[in-house]
Amino acid sequence: xxxxRMPSQRLHAALLAAPAFxxxxxxxxxxMLLLFVVSFWRVRNFALxxxxxxxxxARVFDTYGDVLVSTMINxxxxxxxxxxxxxxxxxxxxxxxxxxxDALILxxxxxxxxxxxxxxxxxxxxxxxxxxxxxxxVASGLSAEPLDTxxxxxxxxxxxxxxFLLPFAILPVYGQLRNVNxxxxxxxxxxxASGHQTLMRVIVPQCRTGLFAAFAISFLYAAGxxxxxxxxxxxxxxxxxQFIAQEFSTRFNWPAGGAMSFVLMxxxxxxxxxxxxxxxxxxxS
Amino acid sequence: xxxxxxxxxxxxxxGLGRRYGQTDVVKDIDxxxxxxSFTSILGPSGCGKSTLLRMIGGLTLxxxxxxxxxxxxxxxxxxxxxxxxTVFQSHGLFAHMSVxxxxxxxxxxxxxxxxxxxxxxxxxxKLVRLDGFENRPVDRLSGGQQQRVALARALVMRPxxxxxxxxxxxxxxxxxxxxQEELRAIHQDAGGTFIFVTHDQAEAxxxxxxxxxxxxxxxxxxxxxxxxxxxxxxxxxxxxxxxxNFLTGMRSNGRVDLDIGVCLDLAGPxxxxxxxxxxxAGRLHPAGDGGPGExxxxxxxxxxxxxxxxxxxxxxxxxxxxxxxxxxxxxxxxIDAFAAGNTVTASWPRSAMVEVAP
Numbered sequence: 001x002x003x004x005r006m007p008s009q010r011l012h013a014a015l016l017a018a019p020a021f022x023x024x025x026x027x028x029x030x031x032m033l034l035l036f037v038v039s040f041w042r043v044r045n046f047a048l049x050x051x052x053x054x055x056x057x058a059r060v061f062d063t064y065g066d067v068l069v070s071t072m073i074n075x076x077x078x079x080x081x082x083x084x085x086x087x088x089x090x091x092x093x094x095x096x097x098x099x100x101x102d103a104l105i106l107x108x109x110x111x112x113x114x115x116x117x118x119x120x121x122x123x124x125x126x127x128x129x130x131x132x133x134x135x136x137x138v139a140s141g142l143s144a145e146p147l148d149t150x151x152x153x154x155x156x157x158x159x160x161x162x163x164f165l166l167p168f169a170i171l172p173v174y175g176q177l178r179n180v181n182x183x184x185x186x187x188x189x190x191x192x193a194s195g196h197q198t199l200m201r202v203i204v205p206q207c208r209t210g211l212f213a214a215f216a217i218s219f220l221y222a223a224g225x226x227x228x229x230x231x232x233x234x235x236x237x238x239x240x241x242q243f244i245a246q247e248f249s250t251r252f253n254w255p256a257g258g259a260m261s262f263v264l265m266x267x268x269x270x271x272x273x274x275x276x277x278x279x280x281x282x283x284x285s
Numbered sequence: 286x287x288x289x290x291x292x293x294x295x296x297x298x299x300g301l302g303r304r305y306g307q308t309d310v311v312k313d314i315d316x317x318x319x320x321x322s323f324t325s326i327l328g329p330s331g332c333g334k335s336t337l338l339r340m341i342g343g344l345t346l347x348x349x350x351x352x353x354x355x356x357x358x359x360x361x362x363x364x365x366x367x368x369x370x371t372v373f374q375s376h377g378l379f380a381h382m383s384v385x386x387x388x389x390x391x392x393x394x395x396x397x398x399x400x401x402x403x404x405x406x407x408x409x410x411k412l413v414r415l416d417g418f419e420n421r422p423v424d425r426l427s428g429g430q431q432q433r434v435a436l437a438r439a440l441v442m443r444p445x446x447x448x449x450x451x452x453x454x455x456x457x458x459x460x461x462x463x464x465q466e467e468l469r470a471i472h473q474d475a476g477g478t479f480i481f482v483t484h485d486q487a488e489a490x491x492x493x494x495x496x497x498x499x500x501x502x503x504x505x506x507x508x509x510x511x512x513x514x515x516x517x518x519x520x521x522x523x524x525x526x527x528x529x530n531f532l533t534g535m536r537s538n539g540r541v542d543l544d545i546g547v548c549l550d551l552a553g554p555x556x557x558x559x560x561x562x563x564x565x566a567g568r569l570h571p572a573g574d575g576g577p578g579e580x581x582x583x584x585x586x587x588x589x590x591x592x593x594x595x596x597x598x599x600x601x602x603x604x605x606x607x608x609x610x611x612x613x614x615x616x617x618x619x620i621d622a623f624a625a626g627n628t629v630t631a632s633w634p635r636s637a638m639v640e641v642a643p
Contacts, residue, residue, distance in 0.1 A: 183377030186344050187435075191391035191442065192365045201390075205381045 039258030048254060056259035064240055064260060071239040071264070072271055074154060075223030078161045079169075082218035083211055085162070086169030091203075093170075094177040095185075105174055108167045116164055120231050123160040127151045127232075152234025160232055161222045168221070169214035176210030177203070212279040216272055223268050240264055291317040295478045296341065296446055301350030302502075303336050310336045312502040314350070318446075318495075323472050323479045325493030325510075327486055327525065333502040334482045335450055341480065342371045342448045355445055370439035374451040376431050378423040384410070384434050385419040391442045409441035412471055429460045436468075440475055449481040453488065465491045486526050490514075498522045514563075516639055523561045523641050530562040530610050532638065545584050545604055549635065559641045564613035566637035569600060570630040571622035577632030586610065588627045593620060602631055 042051045060068070093104040114122075126132045127150040134146035150156065180203055188198040204211070226241030233239065240260060247257035294317035301314040311333040318324055328334045339345035341352060343364035352360045359367050370391070379387050388409055392402045410416045413433040418426070423434055432452055439447055449468075453461045465488060472479050483489050489496055489510070496513045498505040498521070506513050506522045517523035520531065534543040536558055541551045543560070551558075570576055570583075577583035586602040589609065598615040600623065612631050615623070623629060 179380070181375070181377065183373050183375055184379060186364070187371070187373060187377035187438075188379075188390070189364045190342060190344065190369075190371045191438065192394045193390075194365065197394060201394075202379055206379075 035254075035258040036262060038254050039262060041255045043253055043255060046252060053255075056255040057263065059256060060260050060263045064243060067238060067240045067243060068263065068267060070154075070236075071223055071241070072267055074157055074161075074229075074237070074239055075219045075268070076271060077154075078158050078165065078222040079215045079219035081158065081162050082165050082169035083173075083214045086166060086214050087173050087207075087211065089166075089170050090174035090177050093174060094180075105170065108170050112167050117227070119164050120160055120228055123156065123163070124151065124231060127156055127159075151232060152237065154233075154237045156232040156234075157229050157237040157239070160228050161218075161225065164228075165218045165221055168217045172210040172213035172217070173207055174210075176207035180206050208279050212276055215275055215279065219272065219275075220268060223264065223271075291319050293320065294318055295320040295322075295355055296480075297353040298341075299351045299353075301337070301340065301347050301352060303333070303340060303345060304348045309502050311340070311347075314504060316497070316504060316507065318478060318480065321476060321478055322495050323469070323493050324481065324495040324497060325489035326480065326482045326497045326499060327489040328484065328499035329525070330484055332499045334484075334499045337499070338371075338448050338450050338480065338482045341446065342369045343367045344371070368445035369448055370442045370444040371448040371450060372432070372435050372439050372452045374454060376435040376452075378431055378434055378438070380422075380424055382423065383419065384415065384421050384423055384426070387423055387434055388437045388441050390438065405441050406437075409437040412440060412475060413437045413467070428456055429464060432456065432464065433467075436471070440471070444477065446478045446480060449479060451483055452481075454483070454485070461488070462491075468492060490526075496526075498525060500525075517561065517641055519642055520559060528564045528611060528613065530564060531641070532560040532562060534558055534560065545608055545610065546606065547582060547584065549582065551640070553640065557643075559643055560638040561641045562610075562633060562638050564599065564611040567610070567612040567631050567633040569602075569612055569615055569619070569623060570632065571619065572629075576630055580635055581632040582635050582638075583630050583632040584610070585628060585630050588623055588625050588629060591615075591620070591623055591625055598623075602629070 038048065039056055040052050040054070042049045042053055042055065089104070089108065093101040097104050128134070129146040129148050131150075133150060134143070137143040138146060184202055185198055188202045193201065223239075224241055225239065226245045229237050229239040230242050233242070241264075244257050244260045244264070247253045247260065296316075296318040298314050298316040301311065301316075302309060303311040314337065326334045326337065336345055340347050341354075343359070343362055343366075347360060350360070351358060354368055364371075379390065382390070385406055388406045389402050392405060397405075407416065407419075410419065413436050415430065415433050415437065418430070418434075423431060426434065432455075435452065453464050456464060468479075468481075469492060481489075481492055483492075493510060495508065496510040497507040498513060500521050505525075506518045510526075513522060514526050517526065523529045523531075532543050532545055534541045534557070536542075536551065536553055537555045539550055539552050540548060541558065542548050584602075584604055586604040588600055589603045590601040592599045596617060597613065598617070598620045599611065599613045600615055602610045602612060604610060610631065
């Protein structure tokens with residue numbers, strides 16, 4: 001590559017990236033910056049007053065510490081389940097389904113058509129006292145009467161989130177599994193590896209970044225969700241997103257909402273950082 | 286036949302076959318491979334040679350027959366339980382590992398002590414001349430280097446039989462020839478039995494001390510390369526290992542009438558027959574050199590085409606009646622004596638003609 005062409009190539013790259021960059025900057029970075037500033041302000045008589053106060057942040061930990069931890073747990077469990085199930089599905093599509101592999105992935109994507117609210121309502125119906133699960137429990141004699149403990153808890157939230165997020169977890173893993181060629185797997189067996197050793201030492205290491213991407217997408221979405229917990233969460237399933245939404249919509253307490261948002265973001269990045277350190281190994285140099 | 290002639294072979298195949306649906310990809314193979322030999326399996330693509338190799342390595346299961354390695358029945362053992370290792374055409378290196386990790390993979394699975402692994406890996410890398418590359422990621426190596434890592438990864442396991450499935454076919458000609466040299470040297474140094482599959486006859490001759498010709502799932506011929514070349518047992522074998530003129534004729538009472546307009550004595554049953562004449566066995570006579578001498582067969586023809594190949598020239602000669610004969614290996618110094626359109630005499634020793642079963 002000649003150095004004379006470099007500037008025009010850079011310009012080219014900049015032009016290609018510009019539209020997406022503009023959207024991200026205008027719709028994400030700028031509002032975030034504003035919110036960050038506002039999170040240090042105060043509310044007096046329902047009006048925002050500029051300030052340099054950490055009161056809103058202090059309140060997050062006093063009042064919402066438990067919910068924050070619970071949110072991280074819900075998000076983490078959801079993401080782990082998505083990564084596990086997503087890997088199994090992607091593995092089956094890549095290594096066991098033959099030429100039907102791509103079709104299986106398409107089916108997974110098609111389930112996204114259902115939409116997100118529809119899935120929440122569906123689970124509400126499935127898990128309700130006169131729902132599908134209870135009907136089976138009662139009919140099979142496993143339970144004398146319908147259980148009202150299926151809904152409005154952590155489990156219901158995680159089930160619905162996994163249902164919605166699974167396709168997003170499958171895709172990045174599948175993308176990377178396609179790079180693992182069959183010869184590598186034959187070579188591993190040839191060199192003495194059992195099926196399990198081949199999986200752990202040849203296949204999984206080569207889709208680490210895909211697994212991490214699957215975890216990150218599922219986790220960030222789940223930890224930030226405020227609709228699912230509101231409909232299905234009840235007490236134990238409540239998450240901080242609900243309370244952030246409340247601060248903005250009904251309480252008009254932007255500093256509180258902002259501070260909670262940034263604490264949530266920091267906590268999420270911390271979790272991702274820790275998980276990332278486990279998932280992503282550095283390449284040999 | 287040849288299978289029984291070898292004492293204490295490292296590998297013995299009996300009645301080995303592999304069927305896919307209604308197709309016999311490999312059919313009824315009987316074969317014995319001598320300990321320490323370097324065998325080339327040569328055949329056109331689709332002849333079943335790779336399937337045969339994969340069955341020996343355990344990567345494909347046979348549908349009939351038996352495989353014994355060193356006297357032990359391994360027919361249905363998985364690859365990880367066999368004393369064989371394979372070098373694949375598209376190397377199959379582990380992309381997430383360094384050169385050292387790739388080569389150490391099998392030994393670390395076998396839980397060898399650390400110091401032994403280190404020693405054997407560094408020996409194997411020296412053998413393939415990649416010492417100093419230990420910590421490179423494999424995807425930053427050239428094609429030839431990658432194939433050498435794959436070779437080291439298999440050799441380090443000290444397999445009783447090393448299986449090589451067209452490992453050089455993705456490389457360019459120069460590199461391929463250099464790697465052939467190296468493979469021969471490695472076989473000398475490391476010992477063991479090598480079985481090398483290829484569709485390239487020059488490669489098969491350059492490498493093997495034994496040659497097996499395969500066609501349509503069967504073995505056409507097996508033996509030392511020189512013998513297969515000089516005395517092919519079938520038209521297919523004759524044609525596949527080199528250029529060939531086939532002279533057809535009719536024999537009655539030991540007298541053969543050939544389609545090039547000559548008669549000769551050749552004992553055998555009455556009926557049609559094929560004689561093989563390698564193009565390089567013949568020579569052209571410039572005007573006034575005295576013609577063919579004692580024990581040679583001469584024919585006259587018109588030079589249809591003469592192609593200068595550099596060190597030698599090749600000539601297509603049209604005999605009376607339109608029959609074409611190819612003569613090769615015409616020395617540089619004589620090229621100028623011939624031109625297209627000239628009428629010349631070609632000759633070859635009578636013993637150069639070999640009868641081949643159709």
